[in-house]
Amino acid sequence: MLDFYYMLYSAPCRSILMLAQALGIELNKKQVDLDAGDHLKPDFLKLNPQHTIPTLVDGDFALWESRAILLYLVEAYGKDDALYPKDPKQRAVVNHRLFFDLGTLYQSYVYYYYPQLFEDVKKPADPENFKKIEAAFAAFNTLLEGLKYAAGDKLTVADFPLLTTVSTFEVTGYDFSKYSNVTKWYETAKKEVPGWEENWEGCLYYKKLYLSEL
Numbered sequence: 111m112l113d114f115y116y117m118l119y120s121a122p123c124r125s126i127l128m129l130a131q132a133l134g135i136e137l138n139k140k141q142v143d144l145d146a147g148d149h150l151k152p153d154f155l156k157l158n159p160q161h162t163i164p165t166l167v168d169g170d171f172a173l174w175e176s177r178a179i180l181l182y183l184v185e186a187y188g189k190d191d192a193l194y195p196k197d198p199k200q201r202a203v204v205n206h207r208l209f210f211d212l213g214t215l216y217q218s219y220v221y222y223y224y225p226q227l228f229e230d231v232k233k234p235a236d237p238e239n240f241k242k243i244e245a246a247f248a249a250f251n252t253l254l255e256g257l258k259y260a261a262g263d264k265l266t267v268a269d270f271p272l273l274t275t276v277s278t279f280e281v282t283g284y285d286f287s288k289y290s291n292v293t294k295w296y297e298t299a300k301k302e303v304p305g306w307e308e309n310w311e312g313c314l315y316y317k318k319l320y321l322s323e324l
């Protein structure tokens with residue numbers, strides 16, 4: 111059984127919960143309460159010195175960084191290569207979407223919203239950083255032109271973190287309706303991903319805990 115250290119409100123954790131359902135993997139879920147400092151306790155630091163969730167433990171192997179965990183799960187436990195195609199070019203597109211999510215789309219959320227939500231002294235919204243969100247959504251909208259899913263005509267591992275990212279924007283109140291390819295993809299992909307309801311429940315939990323000041 112795989113140990114999964116997580117909180118449902120955490121976006122990177124939610125992508126893994128959905129993928130685990132898609133792969134039919136049972137996770138031994140262990141909550142790590144960040145507000146109570148569980149992640150800084152010695153036992154957790156022994157597993158993950160970077161003290162982040164999600165963290166996965168498979169036997170004597172511990173792994174963190176959500177997209178690395180997603181790839182480990184599809185490679186180690188996927189029954190075939192449907193979610194992570196072996197063809198180098200198709201795989202490169204899937205990787206591109208994962209890195210785009212990490213470095214551009216979710217990162218634009220971090221730049222704009224985190225200072226308003228998570229710093230000891232909260233900062234006002236910075237319009238320059240809002241432009242980064244608009245640029246990231248515009249880029250994603252262009253990437254999706256002519257595609258049903260994030261990386262082509264089939265659902266892949268890349269759709270999972272992108273769904274958690276976009277759902278986090280949605281619950282935060284960011285209006286992305288003008289990006290028609292994004293809204294079309296979002297409506298299609300979320301219906302196909304098992305565990306979407308749990309992801310949305312996590313979004314609402316996140317909203318209740320952290321978004322009241324926006």
Ligand SMILES: N[C@@H](CCC(=O)N[C@@H](CS)C(=O)NCC(=O)O)C(=O)O
Nearest residue numbers: 120121122161162163164175176177
């Ligand atoms: N890029 C990482 C981000 C992980 C991350 O920052 N997780 C947050 C919760 S959403 C966390 O564990 N924060 C506690 C800390 O950094 O000490 C991933 O995708 O796994």
